Amino acid sequence: MKVTELSIPGLRLLESPVWEDERGFFREWFKLADLEDGAVQFVAQQANFSMSQRDVVRGLHYSLAPQGQAKVVTCVLGELDDVIVDVRIGSPTFGRFEVVRLSEDSVSSLLIPAGVAHGFCVLSERAGLSYLLSSPYNAPFELEIDPFDVEIAVPWTISGEPIVSAKDASAPSLAQRRASGELPRFH
Numbered sequence: 001m002k003v004t005e006l007s008i009p010g011l012r013l014l015e016s017p018v019w020e021d022e023r024g025f026f027r028e029w030f031k032l033a034d035l036e037d038g039a040v041q042f043v044a045q046q047a048n049f050s051m052s053q054r055d056v057v058r059g060l061h062y063s064l065a066p067q068g069q070a071k072v073v074t075c076v077l078g079e080l081d082d083v084i085v086d087v088r089i090g091s092p093t094f095g096r097f098e099v100v101r102l103s104e105d106s107v108s109s110l111l112i113p114a115g116v117a118h119g120f121c122v123l124s125e126r127a128g129l130s131y132l133l134s135s136p137y138n139a140p141f142e143l144e145i146d147p148f149d150v151e152i153a154v155p156w157t158i159s160g161e162p163i164v165s166a167k168d169a170s171a172p173s174l175a176q177r178r179a180s181g182e183l184p185r186f187h
Contacts, residue, residue, distance in 0.1 A: 010113025059119015
């Protein structure tokens with residue numbers, strides 16, 4: 001697996017080999033040894049899977065869990081734009097985002113560091129995203145930021161009206177989360 005650091009500190013693009021034949025293909029989308037070779041520590045504590053329809057926007061979600069919560073994500077069906085926003089106080093890229101297109105045909109996954117916000121929008125009729133989490137979901141520590149916050153200005157790639165959960169639609173802005181002391185610190 002090839003590991004490439006992206007513009008946000010700790011955010012890595014993981015590109016894995018694909019073996020194809022007449023039956024289809026096989027892909028190793030996560031291999032701990034390859035991350036450790038790059039001095040990256042990640043131990044999966046929980047695995048999640050989400051299925052969404054076209055124009056769904058999920059996020060921007062992050063965790064304040066004391067042990068942190070990094071994620072490894074990959075698209076297993078369809079196509080989506082994965083959005084990562086650095087919301088860590090003290091980070092040199094605070095408030096900046098990166099958009100990475102993931103698809104079922106892609107060789108790419110993402111390692112998302114603890115303390116950044118994550119979301120995605122679906123470009124195909126349906127898309128499935130698989131997640132590995134470094135710490136289990138813990139409701140009191142799980143927070144969200146308005147995905148349409150004008151300060152962040154994510155250019156969501158949707159073809160119609162966005163489909164958003166009530167929780168995400170009423171989420172505070174990045175500035176509101178900062179003012180209330182509800183953002184993680186950069187380490």
